[in-house]
Amino acid sequence: MSTVTRSAPFRGAVAAEWTKLFSVRTTWWTALAGLVLMAATAAQLAIYAANDNTNDDPADDRGIITVGSVVIDSIELTQYAVLALGLLAITAEFTSGTIRSTLQCTPSRGQVLLAKAVVAGSVTFALGLLLGGVGALIAGPLLGEWGTAPAGGTVGDVVSVATYLALVGVLALGLGAALRSAVLTITVLFATLMIVPLSLQEPDIDVLNRIADAFPGVAGGHFLAGDTDPYPSAVGLLLLAAWAGGALLLGRAALRRRDA
Template identity: 30%
Template sequence: MAAPAPPAPPAPPGGARADRRVRFGHVLSAEWTKIRTVKSTFWTLLAGAVVLIGFSALWALAFSASFDDMSEHDRATFTPMLPTQVAFYFGMVVFGALGVLVITSEHATGMIRTALTAVPRRAHYLAAKTAVLGAVVLLVGIAVSFACFFVSQGILASKDLDGSLGDPGMARSVVGGGVYLALIAVLALGVGTLLRHTAGSVVAVFVLMFVLGIVGGFLPGAWGEKVNKVLPSNAGNAILSPVRRSDQLAPWTGLGLFALYTLAVLAAALALFERRDA
């Protein structure tokens, strides 16, 4: 006669689902591990820093050399942040590429399926990825923004065009630059989530953040000036101006509008991410 089977162990509170429950903190930890161990993160951040600091220095040299030949209007509207402000138009595409790669690289390798098996709640997965990416780029972006400022001011000092962090609006501009870069990366993450293809997403970010700003400058008449102010890159770039310029929105208004653009892209990305297969 066979021995009776041993009694089954008591079920944990909440059933088997409790064993499979993943806390949001765990997802954050996993995303932090991924972003800091992938080599492309380091190299993309380094490339963005080099581009921004290098172009800030180049434009500071250009403004220093040509300042005496500028028109009265251009000299009157010049600010010590202008070299960095121009440099951001080039560097922001690199930080956008980082935001794209954070999500599209997982689609390219198939890792996204493994990730979503471990984290079935897609909203938590995308929120954790967004939070980690935003925090990393914010910290790096602020450091890079300060480096751009000090490098460019050292060059502008040769013509007494430099400023200091104590000048009105200057500290806000420098710190705001880091916030702007973080928003760019998060917006690019949303674009990458929507398109799921690295090359296509990078091109889309390039058009959105760089090409549209150039096209906006050619729009005619008063309506063209109004539209140009609210284009994504022009709106966000306003935070880099120590004082409000006539061709831009107020600094915080512009950054706020860019944040709304970012939220809209993320909302669309989440809605589509929830509906389609990995």
């Protein structure tokens, strides 16, 4: 069988997932929620930064900060709207029962999940670019003289944000395939991205801090910040990608083991 023949079913699966994702109102409402959250959070953080520099307490002074840093800080809250988009790409099908039709059209569980991952990752990356651009456009004027927006750095930060969101979107998709419940999936994601790492970091014990550094939210934070300690930002990206890949493998195993 030729490569073209083998790839045709996968292209069809990707096209089907693309159509399904954009044919439901949930996708558009989720994207809108992300835009609102980004706009509100970026505005709030920019105002706070400007106020810190102009109040009567010199200890609050932050000096001039980059617009990109405001965009990155805004992702901590905004990401949950994007996570919802990723997990609903599959949990909604379990809830409605349409997953049966999906698996009848594409019997290969792995192919179905990979097609969903390609679509969810692409859409969340594009949404991330839009969110980052909106955040930068809002933060710049509000920072005023206390903000700087070097073109290269700002574009790099926006692309990094989009990459981070694409990977956590795929992570959400994989967990959604394994857990099959939107509520349970978002709970596990919230714990994995925030609650557990914060609990590990709270005692400020070195070994617990190192464990927390391996969690996806912390690794993604190191990547976005361009850190060199405790590891280079590229390692943070690889760790986040490993979590996303592991979630997909877990979701694939669950799909193969259980009936739709």
